[in-house]
Amino acid sequence: MAEEKKFAAYICKGCGLGDRLDVDALAGVAQKEGKMQVVRQHDFLCNADGVAMIKNDIANEGVTHIMIAACSRRAKTEAFFFPNNAVARTNLREGVIWIRPDTEEARETTQDMAEDYVRMGCAEVKAMTAPAGNANTGSNRTLLVVGGGLTGMTAALEASKTGYPVVLVEKSGQLGGWAAKLWKRIPAHEPFKAPADTGIADMAAQIAADPNIKVYLNSTIAKTDGAPGRFVVQIATESGAVSTEDIGSIIQATGFDLYDANRLPHLGYGKSPNVVDQAGLEALAKAANGGPILRPSDGKPVTSVAFVQCAGQRDTSGEHLPYCSGYCCNASIKQAMYFKDSNPAIDTTVIYTDLRTPGNGEDFYRSAQEKGVIFTKGKVGSVAPGGNNCVVNFHDLILDDQNAQIEADLVVLATGQVPNSGINIDMSAEEKAEEAAAEAAAAEATASGAQPLQFSKKVSVLNLTYRQGADIPQFKWGFTDSHFICFPYETRRTGIYTAGPVRRPMDMVQAREDATGAALKAIQALENAQLGRAAHPRSGDLSFPKVRLEGCTQCKRCTVECPFGAIDEDERRFPLFNESRCRRCGTCMGACPVRVISFENYSVDTVGSQIKAVDIPDEFSEKPRILILACENDAYPALDMAAMKRNEYSAFVRVIPVRCLGSVNTIWITDALNAGYDGVMLMGCKHGEDYQCHFVKGSELGRYRLSKVGDTLKNMNLETERVKDLEVAITDIDNLPRIINEYAQQIVDMGMSPFKGF
Amino acid sequence: MSANQEMAVRYKNNFLKEVEQQVEMGEWVKMCMQCGVCSGSCPTNFHPGWEHPPQEIFMMIRAGKREEVLSSPSMWMCTSCYNCIVRCPRKLPITHIMHGLAEYAYELGLAPKVQPTKNLSKLFWENATKTGRINELTFSLGMYFKDAEGKINIGQGIKKGLEMQKVALGLLKAKRLNLFEIFGGHKCKDQKGIHAMLAKAYALESKRKGRHVG
Numbered sequence: 001m002a003e004e005k006k007f008a009a010y011i012c013k014g015c016g017l018g019d020r021l022d023v024d025a026l027a028g029v030a031q032k033e034g035k036m037q038v039v040r041q042h043d044f045l046c047n048a049d050g051v052a053m054i055k056n057d058i059a060n061e062g063v064t065h066i067m068i069a070a071c072s073r074r075a076k077t078e079a080f081f082f083p084n085n086a087v088a089r090t091n092l093r094e095g096v097i098w099i100r101p102d103t104e105e106a107r108e109t110t111q112d113m114a115e116d117y118v119r120m121g122c123a124e125v126k127a128m129t130a131p132a133g134n135a136n137t138g139s140n141r142t143l144l145v146v147g148g149g150l151t152g153m154t155a156a157l158e159a160s161k162t163g164y165p166v167v168l169v170e171k172s173g174q175l176g177g178w179a180a181k182l183w184k185r186i187p188a189h190e191p192f193k194a195p196a197d198t199g200i201a202d203m204a205a206q207i208a209a210d211p212n213i214k215v216y217l218n219s220t221i222a223k224t225d226g227a228p229g230r231f232v233v234q235i236a237t238e239s240g241a242v243s244t245e246d247i248g249s250i251i252q253a254t255g256f257d258l259y260d261a262n263r264l265p266h267l268g269y270g271k272s273p274n275v276v277d278q279a280g281l282e283a284l285a286k287a288a289n290g291g292p293i294l295r296p297s298d299g300k301p302v303t304s305v306a307f308v309q310c311a312g313q314r315d316t317s318g319e320h321l322p323y324c325s326g327y328c329c330n331a332s333i334k335q336a337m338y339f340k341d342s343n344p345a346i347d348t349t350v351i352y353t354d355l356r357t358p359g360n361g362e363d364f365y366r367s368a369q370e371k372g373v374i375f376t377k378g379k380v381g382s383v384a385p386g387g388n389n390c391v392v393n394f395h396d397l398i399l400d401d402q403n404a405q406i407e408a409d410l411v412v413l414a415t416g417q418v419p420n421s422g423i424n425i426d427m428s429a430e431e432k433a434e435e436a437a438a439e440a441a442a443a444e445a446t447a448s449g450a451q452p453l454q455f456s457k458k459v460s461v462l463n464l465t466y467r468q469g470a471d472i473p474q475f476k477w478g479f480t481d482s483h484f485i486c487f488p489y490e491t492r493r494t495g496i497y498t499a500g501p502v503r504r505p506m507d508m509v510q511a512r513e514d515a516t517g518a519a520l521k522a523i524q525a526l527e528n529a530q531l532g533r534a535a536h537p538r539s540g541d542l543s544f545p546k547v548r549l550e551g552c553t554q555c556k557r558c559t560v561e562c563p564f565g566a567i568d569e570d571e572r573r574f575p576l577f578n579e580s581r582c583r584r585c586g587t588c589m590g591a592c593p594v595r596v597i598s599f600e601n602y603s604v605d606t607v608g609s610q611i612k613a614v615d616i617p618d619e620f621s622e623k624p625r626i627l628i629l630a631c632e633n634d635a636y637p638a639l640d641m642a643a644m645k646r647n648e649y650s651a652f653v654r655v656i657p658v659r660c661l662g663s664v665n666t667i668w669i670t671d672a673l674n675a676g677y678d679g680v681m682l683m684g685c686k687h688g689e690d691y692q693c694h695f696v697k698g699s700e701l702g703r704y705r706l707s708k709v710g711d712t713l714k715n716m717n718l719e720t721e722r723v724k725d726l727e728v729a730i731t732d733i734d735n736l737p738r739i740i741n742e743y744a745q746q747i748v749d750m751g752m753s754p755f756k757g758f
Numbered sequence: 759m760s761a762n763q764e765m766a767v768r769y770k771n772n773f774l775k776e777v778e779q780q781v782e783m784g785e786w787v788k789m790c791m792q793c794g795v796c797s798g799s800c801p802t803n804f805h806p807g808w809e810h811p812p813q814e815i816f817m818m819i820r821a822g823k824r825e826e827v828l829s830s831p832s833m834w835m836c837t838s839c840y841n842c843i844v845r846c847p848r849k850l851p852i853t854h855i856m857h858g859l860a861e862y863a864y865e866l867g868l869a870p871k872v873q874p875t876k877n878l879s880k881l882f883w884e885n886a887t888k889t890g891r892i893n894e895l896t897f898s899l900g901m902y903f904k905d906a907e908g909k910i911n912i913g914q915g916i917k918k919g920l921e922m923q924k925v926a927l928g929l930l931k932a933k934r935l936n937l938f939e940i941f942g943g944h945k946c947k948d949q950k951g952i953h954a955m956l957a958k959a960y961a962l963e964s965k966r967k968g969r970h971v972g
Contacts, residue, residue, distance in 0.1 A: 355791070366848070369789045374774070374820050377792050398792055398817040 007125060008038035008063040009118070010054060012045035012070035012092070020097040021114045026069065029115045033613075034122025038063060045070050046079040058085060067125040069118050072640045073657065083542075086128040086601060090121030094643035095655060099737070101648055109623070109651035116614045116654055123613035127605040131543035134532035134579040138230020140248040141530075142167055143522050146221060146461060147420075149177020150508055151500030152253035153203045154515035155522075159251075160212040164523055167245050168207065169216045169235055175207060176200045177255055179508060183285035183338065186330045188509050192363035194341065195334045216243070224250070225465045227566075227580035228495025229529030248526030249495040251518050252472065252480070254461050256417035256501040259312050259321055267311055267413055272385030273297050275411045277311075278331055285338050292342060295409050297388045304347035304408045305339055306392045307332040308380045311413035314353070323477060325416035327507035330361045332414050333368045340371040349374045349406055351394055359509050378404060383411050417505040419479045421498075422461035425469025464493070468565035472496060476689070479504050485692060487536060489518040492696055494535055494564050494581045495525045529580045537583070537633060537694040538659070543599040544579040545588055551596040558588035558597060563662070563697035585695035586663025590702060595665060604665050607656055611668055614654050616676040619752045624652050624678035626744060629664055632657040633694045635683035635728040635736075642733045649737040650744035653681070661685070661706075662698030669709055669723060673716060676756035679747045681740070682706060683728040692729060719750060761969065762866040766824065768968075773824040780967050782858030786850045790816040796842035796852050807835045812842060812852050815859070828868040833859040834875040865969070877908045887956055890946030895939040898922075 009030035013023050023041055030036045038057060042050045045068070057063040065086045070076070073089035080087065092114050100110040141164055145156045148170030156166045174180065184195030207213050218238035225232045231247035261269040261277040268275040273296035276284065284293050292301035309329060312320035329352065336348040350373060357365045369375065378394040390411050396404040427435075439457055460470040472491045475481040480498045483490045489497045499518035500511040525535045534541040558575050559567040566581035567588065575588075589597045595604045607629075617623040630636045636657040642649070658664055661684030669680055685693040687700035703725060713720050724743060728736060759767075769776035777784040790813060797803065797811030810818065810832045818827050833856040842852040860876075863869045869876050881900050886892045902922075903915030919926075929935035936943070946952055963969075 365791070366789070369791075372788060374788070375791070376820065377817070396817070396821065398814055399821060399823075401821075404821070 004062065005064050006038070006062045007034075007036045007065045007067070007122070008040070008054075008057055008061070009034060009036040009067040009069065009122060010045055010050075011039070011041045011118070012050070012068070013041055014044040014046070015071065015093050016097055017070070017092055018043065020100075020102060020110065021092065022111055025111065026092075026114055026118050029118045030067070030069070030122055033119055034067070035126075036067065036122055046076045051079050054080075054082070058082065064130070065125045065128065067118075067121045069114075069121055072636075072643075074637060074640055084130055086125055086130045088121045088125035088128060090117045090124075091655075092117060094640045098643035098646055099649050100651060106651070112615075112623070113651050113654075119613040119615065120610040120654065120656070123609040124606050127603065127609045129600045131541070131600040133542040134544045136579050137530055137532045138226070138228075138246075138248070138580070139530045140229055140231065140246045141165065141526060142245065142247050143519070143526070144169065144231070144233055144245065144247040144250045145253060146250065147177070147253035147255055147500075147502075148172075148175040148215070148217075149253060149255045149500070149511075150179040150200065150203075151255065151511045151515040152177070152251070153200075153207055154512045155251045155253055155499060155519045156213050157203065157206060157210070158516050158519040159523065160210050162519070162523060164212075164248075164526075166213045167216070167233075167235075167247065168213055169219050169221060171218070171220050173218050175204045175215070175217075178279075180204075181279060181286075182282050184334065185508055186327075186334050186361070187364060192360045193367040195337055221462055223465060224462045227529070227578040228525050228535070229580050231495070248529065249522040250462070250497070251515075251522050252461060252491075252496060252498045252502060253500045253515060253518075254420040254422070254502045256419055256505070259415040259418050261311070261413055261415050263320065264312050264413060264415070266382050267308060267380065268383035268385045268390055268411060269413060272390055272411075274388065274390055274409060275383060275385060275413065277413045277415045278328065278335065281335050281338075281410075281412045285335070290342070293338060293410075295388060300388070300409075301343075302339065302346060302409045304389075305336070305349075305410040305412065306390075306406050306408035307336060307348070307350040307412045307414065308383070308392065309350065309352040309355075309414045311380075311415050313414070313416040321416050321418070321477070323416075323505065324356060325505035326356065326358060327505065328414035328416055329356050330358075330364060330507060332412065333357070333361070333364055333373065335412060336368055336373040337371060340368070340373055344372055347374070347408070348372075349376055349408070351376050351378050351380055351392065351406070353377065353379055353397065359507070376404075376406075417501050419477075419502045420461070421474055421478050421480050421502050422471035423458045423469070424474050424478065425471055426473060462496070464565075465568075466493070466565040467559055467568045468562070472498060473565075481696060483694070483696060486694065487521075489514065489521050490536070492564055494566065494583060495522070495529060497522050497525075532579075534582065534584045538585075541584045543584060543601050544582055545577055545584075545586075545597050545599060547575060547577060548596040549574050551594050553594055555593060557591045557593065561587055561591045561662075561697075561701050563587060563695050563701070583695060585660040585698045586658075587660060587695065587698050587701055590660075590663040590665045590705065592665070595667065602659060602663075604667060607658065607668055608671055610656050611672050611677075612675060614675075614677075616756055619754075619756050622748075624744070624747050624752060625676070626650070626653045626679040626681060626740075626747060627672045627677050628653050628655040628681045628683060628740070629658050629661075629668065630655055630683040631661055631685055631699070631728065632659055634685050634692065634730040635726075635732075638728060638730050638732050638736050641730075642737050645733060647734060647737040649740040652678075652744050652747075653740055660693065660695045660698035661702030662693075662695060662700075664702050664706065666705060666709060666712070669706070670712055673713070673718060673722065673753070674755055676753055678722065678750075678753045679743060680723045681743060682723070682725045683736075684726075686727050686729065716755070718753065718755075721746065721750065722753070760867065762868060765866060771822055773822045773827070774820050776824070777819050777859070777862075780969075781855065781862045783851045783854045784858060786855060787816050787819050789848050789850055791848055792817065793847060795845050795847065796850075799841040799845045801839055801841065802835050802837060805835060807831050812856065815856075825868070827859065828863040828866060829870065830863075831870045831873060833857070833863070834870070834873050836860075872906045874906065877904060877906075880908070887952070889943070890949055890952040891944055893939055893943040895935065895937070895943065 027039045030039045067088045069090045071093040072091045096114045143159045143166045145152045145168045156168045159166050180200045182198050185198045187196040219235050222236040223234040233245050233247045235243045295302050314324050339346040339348050377398050378396045380394040382393050384391040389409050392406045394404050395402050464470050472480045481492050482503045497518040499514040528535050566578050568576040570576040684699040693699040794813050797813050836856040885897045902918035905911040
């Protein structure tokens with residue numbers, strides 16, 4: 001069915017646009033050059049009357065495509081909401097009059113700018129269609145929670161309270177995880193003075209009594225197939241039977257293991273039964289059940305205990321964990337209180353390098369000092385095990401005593417958290433070989449009957465059938481990737497959220513918060529998926545990538561580059577898009593060398609036609625043209641905010657927002673340079689270790705792709721400075737106009753592009 | 759057995775406990791969190807007499823370094839400016855603890871031999887408690903005629919007196935100094951009562967702290 005298209009342009013005269021610009025001229029441009037069938041001006045387009053005018057045109061004039069020339073696309077989104085139409089917004093307020101001086105000399109260039117933006121808006125809307133929404137949706141409303149520890153149980157209970165059914169899978173035989181192994185927990189409530197009950201038994205009872213929560217114990221995930229809203233998950237149970245569940249979204253709360261204290265023989269672990277890790281002490285405290293804690297070597301009550309903080313943590317040698325697990329100082333304070341509360345005469349010393357007590361831990365720390373726990377700032381070098389007691393040798397950092405010693409019946413090592421994040425799907429070939437060698441060595445040692453070496457092969461947690469790998473991509477030190485700045489629970493797999501220590505080291509208070517947040521995000525994700533809409537950051541977006549398979553060369557770049565693993569491969573080796581997994585960043589579109597991937601409202605054509613629509617003055621006009629492709633998440637709002645502050649910048653630039661730097665197809669740059677633009681600025685988010693890209697890898701992939709543009713420039717005999725890559729943060733409100741102006745001056749100094757007028 | 763030996767035996771190796779029970783405000787020492795703000799705030803920080811800043815003294819107490827702490831000149835350097843108390847995030851009364859430690863060290867006979875602050879304090883205390891009033895003339899003369907170890911030194915006294923001649927004449931002129939004070943000066947009405955009160959206070963304090971009276 002070929003639908004009749006009717007294009008309309010609406011030009012606003014409010015907010016000073018009418019005073020600063022020749023609106024009649026703009027209307028003329030829209031009509032003659034933009035070929036808009038309906039062109040209307042309005043004094044105040046976003047008010048009820050203006051919006052009614054547009055709605056009337058849609059209803060009675062058959063208008064299907066709307067170009068609104070008014071304020072930034074980030075403003076007045078509720079007024080200009082026409083979900084059934086293709087809508088282009090052209091930015092005359094923040095993009096033109098607010099960043100230009102209101103002077104007679106500036107009038108001409110400002111008007112040029114506005115006219116170009118009208119041309120661009122008209123070109124864009126002509127290349128668009130109204131997004132129809134993803135049809136390949138599922139309506140599963142069940143949440144799968146993987147892991148039955150504190151985080152998993154909290155997520156399950158919170159989701160159930162919100163009215164969503166939950167399937168909870170736990171690999172061990174009981175719920176509770178590490179928390180169930182604790183004698184007491186760090187207090188989470190006022191007055192933060194004494195260890196508190198864990199509350200785990202109560203939570204487990206709530207889960208058992210909740211008809212909304214289905215629990216699988218002694219079970220693992222055998223296979224996860226599908227996409228948000230239509231996951232099909234196979235659960236391998238103890239009996240060997242496999243159950244299949246239809247799942248809407250997933251929370252992975254697989255927690256952590258304690259760092260293996262066997263790797264710390266210099267601290268006496270394994271050499272004396274009186275050296276334990278924190279879990280070991282919890283077991284002793286549980287066995288004591290409120291009575292005196294007994295020394296493992298001879299079963300006599302402990303009279304002195306030393307806590308060694310940062311055991312195998314914050315290690316700079318590369319041998320042990322490089323990071324701080326953040327909870328162990330409070331845990332040692334709590335454990336010291338086990339002793340002091342039962343008998344104040346027991347000597348308890350905590351040897352720390354930096355005492356870190358997040359949350360309300362400071363009150364807890366103070367309470368321990370009041371109870372007489374001694375805190376000694378020092379770095380432990382070794383623990384010498386004796387018969388029934390040990391000597392802790394440390395460097396006292398306050399007194400600078402290299403040979404300080406403490407004798408203690410019991411030594412507790414605070415060893416820290418190692419995430420249970422499954423397999424590392426981004427492992428390099430060398431790392432894989434290393435792992436295989438370690439496995440072989442361990443097998444050989446075991447076979448020859450020697451001391452068995454510690455080796456545990458990583459197994460997948462989720463067993464995803466995704467082309468990019470069976471688990472969630474990891475970030476650093478095995479923790480799952482998480483957009484720690486903006487979207488902490490978010491992973492690089494849509495509809496799958498990680499919460500708790502699998503994401504970053506944390507304590508129980510933080511894990512509960514995490515679980516609650518992740519449960520809400522997971523609910524949002526399955527609701528959005530059901531409606532065929534994107535999850536954040538383009539939350540609610542109905543467009544999704546469409547591919548012309550007849551043009552596809554099966555290069556696989558899209559399947560490899562998609563930051564969210566949304567694209568699989570079908571049996572004919574063509575890309576198979578799982579729209580519900582897609583975040584609409586457009587990285588596939590930017591990657592595609594034959595340009596067969598597009599969105600209904602964002603494509604190679606919608607941006608390409610805008611680039612071509614700009615009027616390029618001739619070489620002698622002294623009016624260079626600079627194209628700016630600005631990330632819509634950070635750079636474009638920064639430009640808008642600069643405009644709100646009336647930070648002025650050059651009238652030579654033409655800004656086009658892009659979904660992500662990753663969506664920038666190199667053809668746009670080649671087209672721009674061929675069309676006679678004098679410079680191109682690319683504005684994207686920071687990438688790498690402290691990335692700020694909303695699509696995690698988008699800006700990195702985009703930059704890598706664009707690093708090859710230098711060759712194109714050389715082939716065209718152009719200066720490499722004609723394309724400039726900028727790392728922009730949303731806070732660069734004052735920097736950005738300055739950088740633009742400097743670049744514009746650089747272009748003027750360099751001279752005009754020789755490609756004009758072809 | 760000396761007072762020092764007796765205390766050392768009583769508290770065995772637990773110097774922290776000894777400080778908590780024997781030193782004025784000593785029960786606060788365990789609350790120090792080693793931030794070092796006190797040391798950074800101390801105006802005498804760079805004086806060579808400050809062997810150990812307060813934070814370090816507290817750590818040494820916890821580490822059981824009894825002799826080192828009590829014989830240290832550090833706490834005697836405190837000028838009572840109260841900067842550390844004002845700034846301590848844990849609200850430790852550091853100034854008072856310093857004075858408490860100094861007093862305890864003196865009591866046990868461990869205070870440094872050559873210590874001007876100690877000499878001044880001793881002279882002041884003796885002067886003030888004799889009549890219940892401080893006698894400025896005999897107090898300052900006492901300072902002039904005593905050397906660093908607190909022994910009488912006539913030559914030094916005459917030299918110091920001559921040096922201060924001009925100041926003394928000015929004070930006389932302004933009627934801030936009375937030469938007749940040399941004969942005993944003004945006193946409290948009930949000197950005996952004052953002495954009895956101080957003796958009782960000392961006895962009570964000694965009893966509370968479990969020290970030998972005498």
